[in-house]
Amino acid sequence: MKPEAQAALSESAEQVEARTRAYWPDISKATGLPAEGVRFRPLHVNANVRDRRCVLEARLDDKRRFVLRADYEERRRGPLMKQLQRHRIAAEALRESSKAHVPQVLWEASDTPCALLEFVPGETAVQELQFADWGAVQRELVWERIGAAIGALHAVSRTREKRFWPKPFLQQVSEQAEAVRRDAGNYPHPQRFLGLCALLHRFGKRARGLPYLGALEHGDMHLCNILIAEEKVSFIDFSNFKNDHPQRDLANLWVTAVVNEEQGLRQGAGYGMIAPSEMRAFEAGYGEALIEDPIFRFFHAYRLFRVWGTIARMEKARGPRVKKKRAALVAVLESLQHAEPNLK
Structure with missing residues (x-):
């Protein structure tokens, strides 16, 4: 990848991350989680989608951790919202399973495939x-x-x-x-x-x-x-x-x-x-x-x-x-x- 293309990608990725972080006040109001003191850390996202996808670890002062994930590919907004719904249904269905687990959806945006998920260790x-x-x-x-x-x-x-x-x-x-x-x-x-x-x-x-x-x-x-x-x-x-x-x-x-x-x-x-x-x-x-x-x-x-x-x-x-x-x-x-x- 040419340096100028890499720079453009980095700028776009930074904008996507900032857009995702901006959801935290809404998350705080909806969930009761603290509005202040949260620290974000980017998690792995394939390089070819960093201009439209962001996954962050959100860590609170009391050591609790969450995953904040957002997808901004407008042309696939409908399918992505349905995939998030599929995730939520699977998580609920496996809540009591001893064999398999899907992270619970703790909050989700109404207009964008963006959700706060339970952090899964392992x-x-x-x-x-x-x-x-x-x-x-x-x-x-x-x-x-x-x-x-x-x-x-x-x-x-x-x-x-x-x-x-x-x-x-x-x-x-x-x-x-x-x-x-x-x-x-x-x-x-x-x-x-x-x-x-x-x-x-x-x-x-x-x-x-x-x-x-x-x-x-x-x-x-x-x-x-x-x-x-x-x-x-x-x-x-x-x-x-x-x-x-x-x-x-x-x-x-x-x-x-x-x-x-x-x-x-x-x-x-x-x-x-x-x-x-x-x-x-x-x-x-x-x-x-x-x-x-x-x-x-x-x-x-x-x-x-x-x-x-x-x-x-x-x-x-x-x-x-x-x-x-x-x-x-x-x-x-x-x-x-x-x-x-x-x-x-």
Whole structure:
């Protein structure tokens, strides 16, 4: 990023932070929290959204802590408000759960997706898995807890029994495959990608019409949006309010973890480069066998397809990290193809 662009981003981020802090007097009046003596500390926000999103830790003199989060993307105001409502409903539904937790919404603005949230102690699942590598905990126990927590979240988010129809997803796959055929030079590993598209059509045919129990998705299920403490596993940053394919949450978690190997998952020799012992532990916690579910297999490959597209848009970023991700994409694809009897 050019220095002048970085400076503009920093100025914009500062303005967004000031706009968010300005809600505190209203929060104080509505909640009875002190109007004075609050100290704010910026929490992590992806660099590409700092001009429209702000997340702050608010610490009071009596050591109480809260999270103040605001989104100012006007064109997505309606969906963002609904995502906040989804967060609030999930938090209430899991209030008494011993397996999963969502921070309570303590205050929210009437006209903007801005809310004061309960502060959740704990480490991200990435960090917890790193602690396991150091011998502090067992990796399989961490994955079992994550599986149980996601299972609890999905259990309180049920919609109805449905049948799976992959046509909308496969239409995207076909359109992207045609675009790559026309301009293969600007796509990483184009022939491999077209093989993934063909595999998705095969998986879609296998899953078409199968029944499944719908559950509202988290929408951005990955290891950094899962916080683990001794007493509870918490979910943050909901990004969905209507899609109800729970298998998509699970696929997002595993593909993201494997492709971003630095996020705490060591590649293994199992399906999708997942370590079999870790998947078994996760399945034990979640309560279902995922690998044998054709709908999970479809969404697992579909998530790989989406990540591949993201990497393609990073064409100018040719650093070692991006190269590592590309190699991981190919390795995962080869694992899926190897699991197909007549593709070995």
